Amino acid sequence: MKDDSDTLMTTLPTPAPRPSWRKAAIAYALIAPPLLLMVFLIFIPALQSTARTLTVDVNGTPGFTLSRYIAFFQDPVSVSNLMFTFQITLITLLVIFLVCFPLALYLRFANGRLAGAVQVLALFPLFVPGVILAFALIRFLGTRGTLDTMLSIAGFTGFRTPYLKPDAIVFGLVWESIPFTVLVLTAGLRQVSDALIESARDVGANNWQIFWRIILPQISRPVLIAFSLNFLGIFGSYTIPYLLGPAAPQMMGVFMQQTFGQYRRPDDAETQAVITFLICAVVGLLYVRTVASQRKQEQDS
Amino acid sequence: MATLDLTGIYKQFGSVTAVHDVNFQVQDGEFMCILGPSGCGKSTLLRMVAGFEMPTSGDIRIDSESVTALSANRRPTAMVFQKYTLWPHMKVSENIAFGLQLRRLPRAVIEQKVKESLALVSLSGYEDRYPAQLSGGQQQRVALARALVLEPKILLLDEPFSSLDAILRVRLREELRRIQRRLKITAIFVTHDQEEALTLADRIAVMNAGHIEQLAAPSEIYASPSSLFVADFIGAMNLIPGTVSGGRLMLGALPVDAPAGLSDGPVTVAIRPEDLVVLDAPQASAWSMTVEQISDLGYYRRAILEMPGMQSLKIFLPKALEAQERGTLHVYARRYLVYRDGNAPQEVVRGLPVSAA
Amino acid sequence: MTTLQPASPVVPGFWAGTAASFRAMIRRNGFGLLALIVLILVILGPLYSVVLWAFAERWQYPSLIPQEFGFTFWERTFARADIAEALPFSIILSLVVTLLSAVICLPASYAFARMKFRGRQLLLLSFLATNAFPRFGLYISIAVIFFRLNLIGTVQGVILIQLVNTLLLMIWIPTAAFQGVDKALEEAALDVGASRLRVFMQITLPMVMPALSAALLLTFVNTFYEAQGALLIGLPRVVTMPVLMYSLINSQLIVQYGAIVSLVLWLPSLLLLIVAQRLLRGGYLTAGFGV
Numbered sequence: 001m002k003d004d005s006d007t008l009m010t011t012l013p014t015p016a017p018r019p020s021w022r023k024a025a026i027a028y029a030l031i032a033p034p035l036l037l038m039v040f041l042i043f044i045p046a047l048q049s050t051a052r053t054l055t056v057d058v059n060g061t062p063g064f065t066l067s068r069y070i071a072f073f074q075d076p077v078s079v080s081n082l083m084f085t086f087q088i089t090l091i092t093l094l095v096i097f098l099v100c101f102p103l104a105l106y107l108r109f110a111n112g113r114l115a116g117a118v119q120v121l122a123l124f125p126l127f128v129p130g131v132i133l134a135f136a137l138i139r140f141l142g143t144r145g146t147l148d149t150m151l152s153i154a155g156f157t158g159f160r161t162p163y164l165k166p167d168a169i170v171f172g173l174v175w176e177s178i179p180f181t182v183l184v185l186t187a188g189l190r191q192v193s194d195a196l197i198e199s200a201r202d203v204g205a206n207n208w209q210i211f212w213r214i215i216l217p218q219i220s221r222p223v224l225i226a227f228s229l230n231f232l233g234i235f236g237s238y239t240i241p242y243l244l245g246p247a248a249p250q251m252m253g254v255f256m257q258q259t260f261g262q263y264r265r266p267d268d269a270e271t272q273a274v275i276t277f278l279i280c281a282v283v284g285l286l287y288v289r290t291v292a293s294q295r296k297q298e299q300d301s
Numbered sequence: 302m303a304t305l306d307l308t309g310i311y312k313q314f315g316s317v318t319a320v321h322d323v324n325f326q327v328q329d330g331e332f333m334c335i336l337g338p339s340g341c342g343k344s345t346l347l348r349m350v351a352g353f354e355m356p357t358s359g360d361i362r363i364d365s366e367s368v369t370a371l372s373a374n375r376r377p378t379a380m381v382f383q384k385y386t387l388w389p390h391m392k393v394s395e396n397i398a399f400g401l402q403l404r405r406l407p408r409a410v411i412e413q414k415v416k417e418s419l420a421l422v423s424l425s426g427y428e429d430r431y432p433a434q435l436s437g438g439q440q441q442r443v444a445l446a447r448a449l450v451l452e453p454k455i456l457l458l459d460e461p462f463s464s465l466d467a468i469l470r471v472r473l474r475e476e477l478r479r480i481q482r483r484l485k486i487t488a489i490f491v492t493h494d495q496e497e498a499l500t501l502a503d504r505i506a507v508m509n510a511g512h513i514e515q516l517a518a519p520s521e522i523y524a525s526p527s528s529l530f531v532a533d534f535i536g537a538m539n540l541i542p543g544t545v546s547g548g549r550l551m552l553g554a555l556p557v558d559a560p561a562g563l564s565d566g567p568v569t570v571a572i573r574p575e576d577l578v579v580l581d582a583p584q585a586s587a588w589s590m591t592v593e594q595i596s597d598l599g600y601y602r603r604a605i606l607e608m609p610g611m612q613s614l615k616i617f618l619p620k621a622l623e624a625q626e627r628g629t630l631h632v633y634a635r636r637y638l639v640y641r642d643g644n645a646p647q648e649v650v651r652g653l654p655v656s657a658a
Numbered sequence: 659m660t661t662l663q664p665a666s667p668v669v670p671g672f673w674a675g676t677a678a679s680f681r682a683m684i685r686r687n688g689f690g691l692l693a694l695i696v697l698i699l700v701i702l703g704p705l706y707s708v709v710l711w712a713f714a715e716r717w718q719y720p721s722l723i724p725q726e727f728g729f730t731f732w733e734r735t736f737a738r739a740d741i742a743e744a745l746p747f748s749i750i751l752s753l754v755v756t757l758l759s760a761v762i763c764l765p766a767s768y769a770f771a772r773m774k775f776r777g778r779q780l781l782l783l784s785f786l787a788t789n790a791f792p793r794f795g796l797y798i799s800i801a802v803i804f805f806r807l808n809l810i811g812t813v814q815g816v817i818l819i820q821l822v823n824t825l826l827l828m829i830w831i832p833t834a835a836f837q838g839v840d841k842a843l844e845e846a847a848l849d850v851g852a853s854r855l856r857v858f859m860q861i862t863l864p865m866v867m868p869a870l871s872a873a874l875l876l877t878f879v880n881t882f883y884e885a886q887g888a889l890l891i892g893l894p895r896v897v898t899m900p901v902l903m904y905s906l907i908n909s910q911l912i913v914q915y916g917a918i919v920s921l922v923l924w925l926p927s928l929l930l931l932i933v934a935q936r937l938l939r940g941g942y943l944t945a946g947f948g949v
Contacts, residue, residue, distance in 0.1 A: 023773060030769035031781060033762040034825050041822045042787055045799035106689055114690040121697035123934070126943060127927040128705070129883030131903040132920045136704035138907065139711060139917070144719040146707040152720045175700070183944050222949075229789065229947055236792030238886045243907055253794035257890060266802050276795035284790030291948045292783050353845055373848040386846040390864045399860075400850030444846075451850055 046277060053271045068271045082275065084249035088166060089234045092173045096181055096230055099174060104185035126179035134243035137172050138163060164246050172240035177233065181226045188222030189215065221294045228287035235280055252276050303364045303454035303487050304329050305350065310359035312345055319345045321511035330485040334498035337508035338534070343491045344459055350489065351457050352376045363454055379448035380457040383464065385440045387432035393443050394428035400451045418450040421480060438469045445477070449484070456488040474501060495535050499523065507531050525648065529640050532571045539572045539614045550639070553610040555588060560639055560647035572637040577616045580631040584654045587633040590614065592626050606630060711917035731914035740902060741919065748899040752882040755820045759877055763828035770829065771836030782833065786948045788826045797890050804891055811895040819887035824877045827946040835869030872942040879926045880946070899923055
């Protein structure tokens, strides 16, 4: 056996493995369709809009201009809508975290039926689409709506409806955001082990210190993801502010739709869209980077 | 019933050579163990036999027919994996029947074979369980049944019991041996557990860094390990550096008997703990050593002995012998092997000193 | 080194204990009960009004329940031509989008999970871009392009914009599922003689089926409820059910129409609700966000 092995080694046809470039080519072909779809429907529109709003046609040759942006920022309605969108976004984010952090902490550390019921309710909005929510909130928050009725039966009169006011937008957006935020925060909190909290307790930290010094630093990624996605969602929202909010000022989504659909000024709508892109770019990057690093950590461990 | 021939097997992963010129033959009905530390290439070798990896060069023949070019699903081999690999969405019976169905056997035949193979691994009546409802040991037995039911020419086992607890591992090992003897099937068993290899194998191939260090029957491998690696890897062994000068072999400052014809230079002396005998009184040819530590291992004790100018030695002490830590023992090496430069060792066997006998 | 002082005085009772004290504190404070009551009011309250309105013949202020129940408005709702048209259209549209998404994305997710190629990780992450833009701004950008391509008001346009929304979910969930199938299980099947195709069909596919069905279900429901893109791209000629809801809310004096359509629209969500436990355990509920 051993003796003729040398001759065998050279003469035997060993099956050549498929070249790796061919395998890679198949892989690229498989991922191409969704990738192209995304490129053509996200990257190209976004880039094209940005490019177009910055160029002006000078006798047939394109030139650089900021005129559209100057016009935007000189128009008091546009500026007030932008500021309004900022305000609503920040206030909504604040309320979301004020509501969801206690809920998530509760769900992390409590168990039993009560916690189960709280979880079901907190996740319920996930299964209620935006249009239905808007309709429901009108019936609930509107004048002579359910809330009004309940208060008046309880003897409380003088209810003033938030419907068509900024408060209703905040209410609706918070309502929609609770499930996602609670899910992400709870999942993050579950990664913080009891042993870690107990050892912090052991060296004398109180609950408040444990929360700030032990828990929060460890769930920074879930918090950032919740923050960035909620920010983007609110900033780019349309249905809730359109159906529940005031006619003026408007949030950018409503404003853009109106500019595009009703006033038929796609160029201006595009400028408004690019302004929201630029404002959200930082947050969008933050989101992508956080998810990327979270995944990396999960894969490493 | 089959023989397996491996000829000049190489396997290259990028720039790493995982398997380096492996040649051996497994006889019909033989139980061969491939033993080695993790990363030595033993699993890669087995996976090449199964067809999951292609050798970079070399030939694999089963019953003198080359299977090198065949993919895994066309080879007459069946494998039991290290991890639990029962398909979770199939019942036990479906797991076993899957390969038979691929061979388009009649339903009644399949049922009969499934029944028989489950009886073989003592799991009759478990047909309708799902893998998740079985313990780890049961899962591996079903995996064995799944492999055996196809009546493969070669049965391959890749550390199948390594994720089981110690007691179960021993029991399944015995069961496997019984089944293999009964079916007289040719089997290759990969393990890093020397005890497993020594108890199961007709022959053991000790692998290290991609090549085979020694291929022999268990008793021979234990008695005369052909290299220092094997000497160290199999069983307990005291390896002591020494030097030869002018035909005299010195371990540190102590002279011992040298095998004939050894030229000057460094050597390594290997002494099994059981080849160290305790004498009643000091002797010129014995070493008087201090007992550093005694561990009671039930029916015997293991001691670590020390003395100046010599490295510490492992030794087994019978229960009857009186010894305590810090005490002194006179030990005499009855048999040892002298290794030099990767060559085969030279054996030295000495009679006991007269006064002790 | 000075003597170590306790970082803070440990007050027995409220602050004392370990992780268990968190639990105790929460229990003692009745936080759970408070949360439950507030959530019932705030989450279920709005839906309560919708459900009752759908079955109300007459409901006048101030009463917590309608004065008269009945089904007359159901008949009238389904007699409306726009609703009778939009409902089947919406269902078919969502099915088509889900199917297309599966055809486009599932092979890609298999490649991401099982093949080696340069930039795999980066390209997989690039699908997060679908979430990284302010949604409505992006729709406007797309609408401007579609406007030039005469895709506004066409079914193709609506399908395209809805497809974009499905990409992340339809790629990430199946990719994770394919990665979760132990290669040894596939090797074991190869070993007993199965061909590559059979291994995929009989071993791999059944094992990723729960994840795939979750992805399909979530994609269908999300698409069914997608309103903003359809509104911007579809109007005036393509009207889906959610888009119809806008007009029912804005320009209908009869509340019952909106309530009844809401209930009908809500049915697919019921499907999700039924399998919610499994979706939650599989971690699919947040997968659409890239988490």
